[in-house]
Amino acid sequence: MSGACTSYVSAEQEVVRGFSCPRPGGDAAxxxxxxxxxxxxxxxxxxSFFPYEHSYLxxxxxxxxxxxxxxxxxxxAFIVTASVLCYLFISSKPHT
Structure with a gap:
């Protein structure tokens, strides 16, 4: 992560040319x-990976x-239902 960003293909499949950091007119830091x-x-x-504000995250x-x-x-709910059905199945079997 140096001050030179190489070119890349964006999520919209557009080629973005490489650029140097800081960008002209951008934050000097x-x-x-x-x-x-x-x-x-x-x-x-x-x-840092995210260019978003922390509220987004x-x-x-x-x-x-x-x-x-x-x-x-x-x-x-699935576990409780399965447990109840197993209990009902076992308790309804005839005991010999």
Whole structure:
């Protein structure tokens, strides 16, 4: 992650020419090339990948937590239902 970003193909399949950091008219402290194969940008942290504000990442995390919570509830309902059905099956068998 140096100050030179090589050219790349964006997510929209467009070729983006390479550029040097900092960019003209950009933040003078943004001297590192950051990002991924399909999106590169200049930043002031050599370990930064995301050009987004942190609030975007919080919403992403909240969405993941909601999804995981729903999956956990569905799994719990399945386990409870299977347990009740097994109990009913075993208790309804005639005992000899």
């Amino acid at each position: 943004a001297v590192f090339c950051c990002g991924f194969r399909d999106h590169k940008n200049c930043g002031d942290d050599p370990h 919080w919403w992403l995390s909240i969405g993941a937590l909601v999804g995981l919570s729903i999956a956990a509830v569905v799994l719990l």
